[in-house]
Amino acid sequence: MRLLIQTATATSGSAAPALQSNSLYSQQSQYNYTSMREDDIELAIKVVIVGNGGVGKSSMIQRYCKGIFTKDYKKTIGVDFLERQIEIDGEDVRIMLWDTAGQEEFDCITKAYYRGAQASVLVFSTTDRASFDAIKEWKRKVENECNEIPTVIVQNKIDLIEQAVVSADEVETLAKMLNCRLIRTSVKEDINVASVFRYLATKCHQLMTQSYEQATAPGGSGSNSQQGHMPYSSTPNISAFSPTFTKSSNGTIVLRPAKKGSGSSAARKRKIVLKKCGIL
Numbered sequence: 670m671r672l673l674i675q676t677a678t679a680t681s682g683s684a685a686p687a688l689q690s691n692s693l694y695s696q697q698s699q700y701n702y703t704s705m706r707e708d709d710i711e712l713a714i715k716v717v718i719v720g721n722g723g724v725g726k727s728s729m730i731q732r733y734c735k736g737i738f739t740k741d742y743k744k745t746i747g748v749d750f751l752e753r754q755i756e757i758d759g760e761d762v763r764i765m766l767w768d769t770a771g772q773e774e775f776d777c778i779t780k781a782y783y784r785g786a787q788a789s790v791l792v793f794s795t796t797d798r799a800s801f802d803a804i805k806e807w808k809r810k811v812e813n814e815c816n817e818i819p820t821v822i823v824q825n826k827i828d829l830i831e832q833a834v835v836s837a838d839e840v841e842t843l844a845k846m847l848n849c850r851l852i853r854t855s856v857k858e859d860i861n862v863a864s865v866f867r868y869l870a871t872k873c874h875q876l877m878t879q880s881y882e883q884a885t886a887p888g889g890s891g892s893n894s895q896q897g898h899m900p901y902s903s904t905p906n907i908s909a910f911s912p913t914f915t916k917s918s919n920g921t922i923v924l925r926p927a928k929k930g931s932g933s934s935a936a937r938k939r940k941i942v943l944k945k946c947g948i949l
């Protein structure tokens with residue numbers, strides 16, 4: 670059995686995939702569990718990476734997904750994405766990293782791609798004061814499209830700490846004020862890059878599991894719904910789609926079944942719980 674989810678059309682690794690307007694991910698992320706078999710669920714998290722031009726967003730994604738670093742600066746035009754799969758609590762989670770152009774001229778294109786994101790990374794550079802000052806505004810832009818989602822502020826280029834134009838105190842104060850986790854990275858030296866995405870994936874995984882359990886618990890909010898819809902919550906859900914997977918021309922993305930035999934004991938336990946809950 671397959672679940673169809675209307676979402677943004679995207680092509681693996683290509684720049685600026687076409688976007689379709691999409692009610693599912695605009696404000697209310699809802700899943701119809703009655704039409705979904707647990708085997709069909711593949712956990713995927715959409716993460717948007719934002720920040721001024723030249724702070725290292727593309728480099729960070731390349732480092733994380735391909736393990737490479739290049740000194741060349743190639744301005745991102747529009748939007749691009751890469752993905753990587755990691756394991757959280759014994760379950761495979763696909764992290765889709767959406768790289769957005771930092772230049773304001775691309776704002777009207779990029780903001781459309783924030784929609785449906787379950788987590789965000791706000792990046793500034795240790796050597797670029799303006800990029801630090803812009804963090805609040807980047808957060809606001811993401812929130813406009815996604816409400817409150819797990820967010821990390823990344824201070825990149827800490828290998829250049831001697832040329833820092835922002836004090837440690839200032840950065841910590843801002844992170845507290847915006848209620849975001851702060852992680853200092855050097856993409857060049859490969860310091861803390863993986864921690865950023867593991868932190869966000871873990872956070873999203875927890876939120877999704879809570880939501881899921883509430884929706885499927887006997888007498889829980891899910892059982893009250895005639896349609897079996899997951900109740901709307903301001904917390905993010907991990908979406909069960911992958912932009913690399915087969916899509917139809919109308920922007921419908923078809924889920925692929927989870928790999929056979931890949932289930933860990935945690936995943937198996939979840940399957941048992943789901944079966945008990947009578948999910949078809």
Ligand SMILES: Nc1nc2c(ncn2[C@@H]2O[C@H](COP(=O)(O)OP(=O)(O)OP(=O)(O)O)[C@@H](O)[C@H]2O)c(=O)[nH]1
Pocket residue numbers: 720721722723724725726727728729739740741742743744745746769770771772825826827828829854855856857858
């Ligand atoms: N020293 C140092 N340089 C870095 C680091 N991360 C990225 N850079 C360099 O910073 C420059 C800009 O990096 P990009 O990844 O292209 O920046 P971006 O944020 O994607 O820029 P836009 O596409 O314009 O939004 C490149 O020359 C990178 O090599 C780092 O951790 N340390």
